[in-house]
Amino acid sequence: MNEQVRKEHGSMAADSLTDDLTGLLNHDVFQLILELESMKSRRYGTPFTLALLNLDSFPLYNRQNGTSKGDSILRETARIIKETIRQCDIACDIAARYSGNIFAVILTRSDAESSHTAVERIRLGFETFTRGELTLSAGLVTCPRDAADGNSLIEKAMEVLSRAKTDGENRVYFSRSEVQPVAGRKPMILLVDDDRRNVRFMEALLDASDYDYDVIKAYDGNEALSIIGGTEVDLVLLDIMMPGLNGYEVCRRLKENEGTRMIPVIMLTALSDSDDKINGIKAGADDFIVKPPDRSELIARMNSLLNANSLNKKLTSIENVLISMTNAVEAKDIYTQGHSARVSNMALSLGRKLNLPEEEIYALRIGGILHDIGKIGIPGEILNRPGALTPDEFEIIKTHPEAGYRICQPLQKPLGPALDVIRHHHEKLDGSGYPDGLKGKDISVISRIMCITDIFDALTSSRPYRGAMSREKAFEILNKEADEGKLDKRIVGYLREIIDSVHP
Template sequence: MDLAIPLHIVPPFSPIDDSTGLYAHEVFNVLLDHEIRYFERDGKRCSIAFIDIDFSEAFRVLRQQSEAAVIRKIGDILRSGIRQVDFGARYSYNKFVLAFVNSDGEDAHVALRRILGRIDEVFEGNPPINIGTATCPENGTTRAILVQRAIDALHSSRGEGQNRIIAFDPMNRMWLNNRPKVLIVDDIEMNIKILEAMLRPNNYEIYRAVNGKEALGIMEFNEIDMVLLDIMMPGMNGYEVCRRIKNRQSTAITPVIMVTALDDSESKIKGIEVGADDFITKPPNRNELITRTRSLIKLKTLYKDFTNIESVLFSLARAVEAKNPYTNGHTSRVASLSVAIGTRMNLEPEKIEALRFGGVLHDIGKIGISNQILNKSGSLDDREWQEIKSHPETGFRICYPLRKRLRHAMDVIRHHHEKLDGSGYPDGLAGDEISTVARITAAADIYDALITDRPYRPRMDAETAVAILKKEVLDAKLDKNVVEELQYITGY
């Protein structure tokens, strides 16, 4: 039988922590989620800081005051050290968290230094305090990731002494709880023990597997940072294990070092063909092993950081759409249609990927264009039209730091408004100067714009839109083959 609990004996939830005057933990989470959504919509940044305070020292210094009074005093200092728009919470007994709205890491550092100075003044150089910070979007674009990375930075601060403020550094994982994970795969136990003995003093977390199947199973459920892989194993040999690691999307960037007694060129060529990143000959030299392992893990971390930047760019692209209700979903539709056209044209996989990335990012340069222009219902004047025409070049500059990763997508971002007759912008390219991926996205972009409502005109039906594209082909502006494939896909 269900028992009803009388409402009068259910403790009411309080948004404020009574002991400090700061928000409750749950309220802080809601507010931080809200600030992250602001970033996704408007590109506004925010920083958070975890503060660990040794209360035992604080009580000793102010021994004439009660424990509650000391904790309240610390809460008062934290609240007075931040702006009205910022907010904080008591996270646990001796741990606090602050959020700095629309601020980068440097802004947060200034405020935290001010708070440290005030606590130092009140508590006569005590208590010991450690602070770790993380910033959105550089260190994460979800609350869970941002909080975890600020806590990771806090652990680093503890390791470097008291009264230290440490910002999360994605390139330095050696001090984090999440130590670099190395998987050693060898069917001979002694070989595993030798490698493990060389690596453990360098703060690596070691995983062990005695065959390929076991290794792949471990990687299915753990984010491994490095694989040291024997080649000559019964059943599935090292070449096949490496091939499967590199063919999995979730593990493709995980570096693999083949540790082998084979030292001939043919074996190394075969290893390169299946994606091996490096080779070490048995028995391994300790310094060589440590140097190569550290270098490849750093490269993997850097690549992951680029992936995070990609997610930031995609968030900015969504923010552009949010500025103009008429273009909601436009970039994803352009990306999907472009990929469909490229697939029918049998383009290489890297160019299909460029169509996907480029389709999503092609209008990212509009982030700097005012809403009044983007949502104007009438004709644009010359100044407004020039501002609109600047978006491909602006988008190209925004994405330029990732040019090696985006590759052909950079053509899409810069050249999706070029025309075959040279009348397009920003570079006035003509004919073969315009890449295939840019030609495809140009047609998909125009088509989607025509069949959706815009502030200056209502949507057209698909048949009329395709007829306009065909006219553009006759005027030597769009690629005939591209438009024919678009026509086939749309059925018009």
């Protein structure tokens, strides 16, 4: 493992990397790797799981049995972890002694649902080793879904871990959501295998699960591709060795086609054959399951891919259309290029800082991108006028929130509270804003956030009638408006903190 760490994260002396007692990575090195892995995950969108494992009632055990016995338990825990995690070409997990009797594992290329089985094996191995005298609990979170940087991942995993402990210890918990129905129907699973007995076996497994799926079957690669061409399939369970088109080829064709690229593919491989996996990864497979699969592992992995994909579908279909419309607005208004993306990012950071629920965070992200979409109806000469606007022209500019709301209203369901942001990002707390002249608590927190980030970005970018303003000057104006009762003072303060932490 240290080899891998050195390869990926630079060379440090081995003894400064590891913990003396267990030989696992030490806390500081782990923290650094966690940060680097979360940066990679954010950049490439590849998920990983952070697992925190804690020995239950260990301080008591130490007091009763002495520290040397306690130390040998810690060494054995490290051994069990090392023997359980993956150390192959496909995936190299990273384990550390995080602090005292807390161990940390990064399970690469997998989310918490799929990592559950591996950590459960550690829990079971430990319980067997101590003959039930000692147990351990674990909390699992997925990056970037549950949190996107090292500290927040640790914080979230600690929360999940403490839930596992208060629920009675000796259990592995992960933060997850139930499988989402796909557009209000059952997920459609395509089973592809030339061996009819295997197909029947897999079908029976899915039938016996607690979840409801629709299943269609194909007995060779060509049949699979023609079914996918004519039916909306949400996930493919794909055998590798088939006459004619084999599984790799089917997978490669699905992943090369724009229309089917997003359908998750799980390949069914022979026991721990790493060539199968390498070829499968090359073909673009999303996951692998060893035949015959363990039902709970299969269901957990399927659900995690189905969930990720239903979110992707939601994002791709709406975002693609609307983002291209936003680009059209920005192309007209030469002074606001990149404005929407910057506003969206700042608003998202503020939402996280205020601990808003996920639905509102999503609204800030999408609402930020779309907030000025109504400007699509405003003539370019007005948007790019290098001087003060006439009162009439300003009246025209003021129509954009309502126009944006009208454009996006047909997408009310998927956009949710983002619509509120589009309509109300120019409302002021004292009622002096537009289009509805809302006051105080009638203006939602997300619209307040959008208003403040919008003004900040406008002030600090160059405009037809002036150059970009300094950060100090921009905050002077925001604070003045907050003092006058127009803007939310607390949010202005938080924005300052965020901006200062990014550009000290």
